[in-house]
Amino acid sequence: MSMSSLAQAKTEKKLPNLTLKRKPLTLQLWKDRWLYLFLLPGLLYFIVFKYFPMWGVLMSFQNYQPHLGFWNSSWVGTQHFERFFSEPTFWMLSRNTLYIALLDLVVFFPATIILALLLNEIRREMFKRWVQTLVYVPHFLSWVVVVGISYILLTTEGGVVNELIAWLGFEKIPFLMSSDWFRPLIILQMLWKDAGWGTIIFLAALAGVNPQLYEAARIDGANRWRLLWHITLPTIRSVIVILLILRLGNFLDLGFEQIFLMVNAMNREVGEVFDTYVYTVGIRQGQFSYSAAVGLFKSVVGLILVFFANMMAKKYGEEGIF
Amino acid sequence: MHQDNTIGSRIFDYANYLFLFLVSLAAILPFMYVVISSFSTEAALIPTQFTTAAYNYIFTTSTFVRSLGVSVYITLFGTMINLVFTSLMAYSLAHKHLAGRRVILLMVVFTMLFNGGMIPTYFIVKATGLMNTMWALMIPNAISAFYLIILKNFFQSIPDELKESARMDGAHELGILLRIVIPLSLPAMAAFGLFYAVGLWNQYFSAVLYINSPEKWPVQVLLRQVVILSQGSIGDSGEIASDTVLYGEGIKMAVIVISTVPILLVYPFLQKHFAKGVLLGSVKG
Numbered sequence: 127m128s129m130s131s132l133a134q135a136k137t138e139k140k141l142p143n144l145t146l147k148r149k150p151l152t153l154q155l156w157k158d159r160w161l162y163l164f165l166l167p168g169l170l171y172f173i174v175f176k177y178f179p180m181w182g183v184l185m186s187f188q189n190y191q192p193h194l195g196f197w198n199s200s201w202v203g204t205q206h207f208e209r210f211f212s213e214p215t216f217w218m219l220s221r222n223t224l225y226i227a228l229l230d231l232v233v234f235f236p237a238t239i240i241l242a243l244l245l246n247e248i249r250r251e252m253f254k255r256w257v258q259t260l261v262y263v264p265h266f267l268s269w270v271v272v273v274g275i276s277y278i279l280l281t282t283e284g285g286v287v288n289e290l291i292a293w294l295g296f297e298k299i300p301f302l303m304s305s306d307w308f309r310p311l312i313i314l315q316m317l318w319k320d321a322g323w324g325t326i327i328f329l330a331a332l333a334g335v336n337p338q339l340y341e342a343a344r345i346d347g348a349n350r351w352r353l354l355w356h357i358t359l360p361t362i363r364s365v366i367v368i369l370l371i372l373r374l375g376n377f378l379d380l381g382f383e384q385i386f387l388m389v390n391a392m393n394r395e396v397g398e399v400f401d402t403y404v405y406t407v408g409i410r411q412g413q414f415s416y417s418a419a420v421g422l423f424k425s426v427v428g429l430i431l432v433f434f435a436n437m438m439a440k441k442y443g444e445e446g447i448f
Numbered sequence: 449m450h451q452d453n454t455i456g457s458r459i460f461d462y463a464n465y466l467f468l469f470l471v472s473l474a475a476i477l478p479f480m481y482v483v484i485s486s487f488s489t490e491a492a493l494i495p496t497q498f499t500t501a502a503y504n505y506i507f508t509t510s511t512f513v514r515s516l517g518v519s520v521y522i523t524l525f526g527t528m529i530n531l532v533f534t535s536l537m538a539y540s541l542a543h544k545h546l547a548g549r550r551v552i553l554l555m556v557v558f559t560m561l562f563n564g565g566m567i568p569t570y571f572i573v574k575a576t577g578l579m580n581t582m583w584a585l586m587i588p589n590a591i592s593a594f595y596l597i598i599l600k601n602f603f604q605s606i607p608d609e610l611k612e613s614a615r616m617d618g619a620h621e622l623g624i625l626l627r628i629v630i631p632l633s634l635p636a637m638a639a640f641g642l643f644y645a646v647g648l649w650n651q652y653f654s655a656v657l658y659i660n661s662p663e664k665w666p667v668q669v670l671l672r673q674v675v676i677l678s679q680g681s682i683g684d685s686g687e688i689a690s691d692t693v694l695y696g697e698g699i700k701m702a703v704i705v706i707s708t709v710p711i712l713l714v715y716p717f718l719q720k721h722f723a724k725g726v727l728l729g730s731v732k733g
Contacts (some may be wrong), residue, residue: 155547160621161540165552168537168591172556175588178572179564185571192571241471244464253465259719260472266711266718267479268650270668274675274704275478284697286481322475326722350457383653387676401566408567409657421565429562 186419199415206419215403219420223399226385227377229313235373237317238324239366243358245325246332247350258329261322272319273387276311277302303392315384331365332358367444374435378428400424479708486701502702511662512670512703518582519666519707523648526586530644531637533590534599539625541596542603553597560593566657573658584658585651585666592647595640602636603629639721642714649710667707675700 155162186206188199210216241261248254264272280301282288288298301307339357348356382401389397398406400420408417489497506512541549563569569588578584606629614624630637652668659665 151547154545158543158546161543161546164536164621164625165540168533168540168596169552171533171587171590172559174576175569175572175590176559176563177555179568180562181564182568182571183564185568196571244468247461247464248468249461253468257468257472261475262719262722263712263715264475264479266646266650266715267708268652268668268671270650270652270671270676271704271708274671274700275482277676278482278697278700278704279478318475318478322471349454350460386653387672404566405657409570414567414571418565418567421567425562425565432561 183418183422183425185415186422188415190415190418192414202415206416207423209416210420210423218395219398219400219403222396223378225309225396226312226381226399229309230316230381231373231377233313234316234321234324235370237321239328239362241321242325242328242332242362243354245329246358258322258325262326263322264319265323267319269319269381269383269387272315273384276315276388280311300392302388303390305393305396308388308393308396312381312384312388315388316381327365327369328362331362335361364444367439367442371432371435371439374431376428377431378424482701482704486698486705488698499698502698503706506699506702506706512667512706514663515665515667515670516706518664519649519668522582522585522666523645523710526648527641527645529586529590530592530648531641534592534596534640535625535630535637537591538596538599538603539629541600542606544604556593556596570657579658580660580664582664585654586648588654588658589647589651592644595643599633599636599640602633606632635721638717642718642721645714646711646718671703671707674703 182196185196185199187201187203188196189202190196190199245254245257248257277285279285279287282298282300282303287301292298299307301311335357340353343353343357378400382399385397385399386402386405389402401424404417404421404424407413407420484494486502487498487500489499489501540546541553543549573579573584573588576587578587610628610632611624614628619627650668651666652672655666655669659669
């Protein structure tokens with residue numbers, strides 16, 4: 127989607143106003159009646175399940191009570207936002223969310239690029255394919271399975287990792303019940319599950335590099351390091367930028383299921399993020415409007431981040447996503 | 449590709465092979481450990497005494513068998529809904545002359561950037577009467593905006609002449625979709641079907657959010673009760689069903705294995721498709 131498509135959309139909308147075009151348009155609409163019928167279920171889906179909730183965020187300016195419904199609940203302005211911003215919870219949630227999101231950005235994201243580059247250096251196709259087949263598997267496991275396996279391996283009551291630590295003569299570490307280990311575990315699980323999968327898109331871009339470029343550079347006396355720096359990396363630069371933008375868009379709702387499954391009373395102070403808080407306060411405690419306000423805050427910050435990232439990308443000469 | 453044969457380059461190659469070997473080992477070892485242990489009398493990487501006791505047990509519990517049934521049902525039925533909704537909409541939007549097409553496309557793309565969030569969506573699901581029914585696990589995610597746009601681009605790449613000539617011959621629009629467009633996009637449809645199915649099978653949080661009765665839980669929710677909550681961890685105790693008693697380690701592992709088998713069964717097919725790059729060809733809409 128580019129800005130030009132936005133402009134086109136506007137001109138298309140104006141068309142029906144031209145009296146000259148009116149008759150052909152109604153004819154055209156009738157001709158396309160089946161296409162519109164096909165469009166209907168999907169359109170309804172987007173309106174009901176995506177756009178109604180967007181309009182429903184207005185409840186964060188209300189004192190929403192389910193028995194009164196949306197229309198009869200009283201309006202309270204920005205009261206919930208004021209409450210949220212003045213609470214220490216706000217700083218805790220911001221800190222935890224930012225911490226995990228930054229870990230993702232500086233550990234996980236570069237790891238996928240490095241893994242892709244290393245795979246790209248492998249000359250034996252057979253070996254490369256085997257590695258790829260194996261490292262993609264964890265991506266398709268559910269988070270419940272990944273967290274479940276972590277529990278089985280790491281528990282202090284007979285988990286293999288702690289048995290090994292005890293056997294080596296050290297004290298057992300309560301990985302799952304410790305706030306110090308929460309973040310390392312989260313990032314480790316992310317790496318295990320998705321680092322391999324993350325290489326796909328880079329490998330696809332790398333496969334498109336013209337071999338003659340390498341040939342020419344080698345004749346000019348470039349070594350492997352130089353080939354990587356001057357040819358390989360520039361080819362995937364735009365892919366890196368696009369993925370970075372998309373990642374920034376999800377900056378704040380990273381790994382919700384994962385975190386939800388990993389959080390417990392012992393690590394809540396470092397593990398609670400915006401989404402888990404919305405669930406706890408909203409669904410479990412029934413403070414609907416307040417939690418909707420927290421959710422809205424998160425969504426808006428996310429949207430701002432996407433536009434910001436896209437702007438930066440364009441400023442540095444990349445295409446951006448819109 | 450690289451004919452660099454300096455010592456440094458060779459050392460790098462060996463280190464690289466070794467490193468990637470270890471990475472692939474790390475990718476499968478944890479799961480292998482769980483599989484092997486589930487068939488042994490004690491936890492181990494090298495099978496000790498072979499036993500299927502854990503499996504025998506879980507298949508006698510009505511809870512597990514029932515939730516497996518729920519998962520199979522929502523996966524099969526849900527994938528059908530996903531494919532029908534997505535392909536119908538993608539087919540319409542693939543017609544460039546369609547009035548209002550741009551607006552609808554923008555609308556779809558916008559949902560990828562912004563959403564109402566958990567609480568308003570929860571109330572919409574409630575208002576539509578889907579709460580605590582299996583529909584709540586299928587309908588609220590009936591179309592992935594991302595897949596829709598890729599499929600639309602895929603449909604667009606089918607030559608218009610094919611469709612035009614069928615129209616000349618008096619073919620109905622539905623006939624064109626079913627007899628020409630879908631058969632020509634079978635690889636893409638298969639790929640999206642598989643990806644949708646994996647998503648449905650693995651979905652967990654929607655069930656926590658929308659399903660209150662334990663007898664409608666998909667297997668992922670049960671898995672969490674059995675494996676994560678019974679570990680003495682402090683979870684939401686209110687969610688534990690009365691009939692999930694304390695299970696032994698072997699049983700936990702067997703539950704993990706059974707709930708992952710379907711994924712491993714379709715993995716070769718999945719791999720064939722994403723290796724072809726079906727899903728990547730048009731990441732840029």
